[in-house]
Structure formats: C-alpha cells, structure tokens
Amino acid sequence: MNVTSAPPPPENPNRLTTGPTEGYYSSPRTEFRRARARSQTVVFGSAIIGVIALFLLGFLGVNGALPVPFGGDFSKEEVFAEPGDIPCPTAGARAENPAGVSLRILNTTSTPGLAGSVGASLEELGYTIAGTDNAAQYHGVARIEAGPRGVDAAYTIARYFPGDVRIILNSSEDLSLTILLGNQFTTLVPPEERATLLESKGPLVPLSGCLPVAEPADGWEVPESGQSGQSGQSGASGASGEDQTSVEEGTDEGEG
Numbered sequence: 001m002n003v004t005s006a007p008p009p010p011e012n013p014n015r016l017t018t019g020p021t022e023g024y025y026s027s028p029r030t031e032f033r034r035a036r037a038r039s040q041t042v043v044f045g046s047a048i049i050g051v052i053a054l055f056l057l058g059f060l061g062v063n064g065a066l067p068v069p070f071g072g073d074f075s076k077e078e079v080f081a082e083p084g085d086i087p088c089p090t091a092g093a094r095a096e097n098p099a100g101v102s103l104r105i106l107n108t109t110s111t112p113g114l115a116g117s118v119g120a121s122l123e124e125l126g127y128t129i130a131g132t133d134n135a136a137q138y139h140g141v142a143r144i145e146a147g148p149r150g151v152d153a154a155y156t157i158a159r160y161f162p163g164d165v166r167i168i169l170n171s172s173e174d175l176s177l178t179i180l181l182g183n184q185f186t187t188l189v190p191p192e193e194r195a196t197l198l199e200s201k202g203p204l205v206p207l208s209g210c211l212p213v214a215e216p217a218d219g220w221e222v223p224e225s226g227q228s229g230q231s232g233q234s235g236a237s238g239a240s241g242e243d244q245t246s247v248e249e250g251t252d253e254g255e256g
Contacts, residue, residue: 081211087151087169088210094201095156098126100222102176103157106135109183118181121188122160125198130176138182141165145180147172148213149222155204159197160188167207174222 081087103122107115115132123129141163146154147170154177158165163184170178188194 079211080214081169083170085169086167086207086210087213088206089152089155089204093152093204095159095204096153100175101153102128102130104130104176104178105132106178106180107132108135108138108180109185114181118188125194135180138180140182141184142182143168143180145170145178147174148216149173149220150175150177151213152204153177160194162189169213
C-alpha cells in the first residue's frame with residue numbers, strides 16, 4: 001500500500017534562514033515602530049520619575065527636612081528693624097570714632113550720681129555728654145538706644161560696658177544715643193581697657209536676633225537740621241514696660 005505524504009507547507013516569506021540558526025525577517029517599518037515604542041517608554045518613564053523626585057524634594061524643603069541652598073529670597077521680602085527692635089550694625093562696620101556722638105545718660109539705679117560719673121568717663125574718651133538724669137528702673141546692665149544712623153556708634157560704645165548690653169532702635173535721626181544704666185550695672189571696663197578699645201577699630205559683632213536697618217530716605221549722612229543732641233531726648237520714653245518698674249526721684253545734675 002502506497003502512502004502519499006502531505007505536501008510541505010507553503011514557504012513563509014518572512015522566515016529567514018541563515019546557516020545553522022533561523023528567525024523571522026522584520027520589515028524596516030516594523031523595526032521603526034518597535035524602536036519608537038521603546039524610546040517613548042524611556043521618555044515617559046523618565047518624566048514620571050523626575051516629577052516624583054521634584055515633588056519629594058519640594059515636600060522636604062517646605063517642611064524643613066532638606067536645607068535649601070538658595071533660601072526663600074525669591075518670595076520673601078526682607079524684614080528691617082523698627083523702633084523697639086534690636087538693630088544689626090552696618091554690614092562690615094568697624095568701631096567708630098566717638099567724635100560727633102552725643103550721649104544722654106539715665107541712671108535707673110539707686111546709686112546717686114552714677115550717670116554723672118559714667119558720663120565723665122565717657123567724655124574723656126571723646127564723647128559729648130548732652131545731659132544726665134534719672135529714669136524708671138531698667139533690669140539689666142545697660143540699654144543703649146539709637147536711631148538708624150547711630151546704630152554703629154551704639155555698638156561701638158557698648159564695648160565699654162561689661163556684661164549683657166542691649167541695643168534698641170529708636171526714631172532718632174542723628175548720632176545721639178540714650179544710655180540707661182540698669183540695676184546690674186556696676187562700672188565701665190577698666191581705664192586701661194578703655195584706652196585699648198578706643199584705639200581698636202575691630203569689626204562690630206551683631207547681637208543675637210538683630211534685624212538689618214533700612215537706609216533712611218535721605219541717606220546715611222546726618223542732616224544739618226538734626227545735629228547730635230536734638231532728637232535723642234525721647235530715648236527713655238521708648239523703653240518697654242517690662243524694662244521699667246519704678247521711677248527714681250531727683251536728677252543727676254551737678255552730681256557728676
């Protein structure tokens with residue numbers, strides 16, 4: 001009995017035989033579509049990963065978990081010191097010459113003549129003493145009040161007071177300062193140290209928590225109408241209630 005084998009299947013035109021291995025032939029159009037699909041997958045995947053990374057960085061930055069090197073200056077407006085705040089010295093400022101600086105010294109302690117004696121010592125250094133008086137008690141070593149133009153002078157004279165000295169901004173327009181001698185004040189630094197400090201022109205160190213001082217509308221130069229001693233008389237009245245608890249009677253006039 002004769003068995004007739006089935007005819008071979010028709011040749012697949014896309015089947016390619018190359019030596020011992022064989023595969024399927026892909027047209028250039030098919031290969032192009034596959035390559036484009038792979039490229040799109042990579043692009044879209046990278047974009048999604050990038051968006052997720054940016055979201056995480058922004059979330060961490062807003063919550064303070066990640067330091068932001070460029071800060072928030074793009075959206076934050078700089079805050080300047082106002083009367084009653086602690087002002088910073090001018091950027092890069094150094095100790096100033098006492099010439100032209102006028103001082104009003106207020107004794108808030110129970111020690112008679114203290115403002116006069118301190119005023120005499122500071123006058124020897126070259127400061128002008130505009131007046132001495134008594135005032136409501138200040139709890140601390142000393143408090144120095146100055147307008148925008150007198151902040152550097154306040155930081156300079158604060159070096160002659162040992163201990164914690166507060167510097168407060170007021171509305172004075174010239175180089176007049178108001179100094180309140182507090183109940184923790186005893187004396188200035190020794191005379192030999194004063195002489196050294198007077199010759200020293202070292203950099204002024206800002207107090208903790210200070211705010212920058214905005215430049216006055218008419219510039220840093222002291223106006224002719226606002227010479228020292230004219231606008232510093234409101235210093236004691238600017239002291240906050242927490243610094244004043246009692247009022248001493250009498251004045252220091254003639255006691256220094």
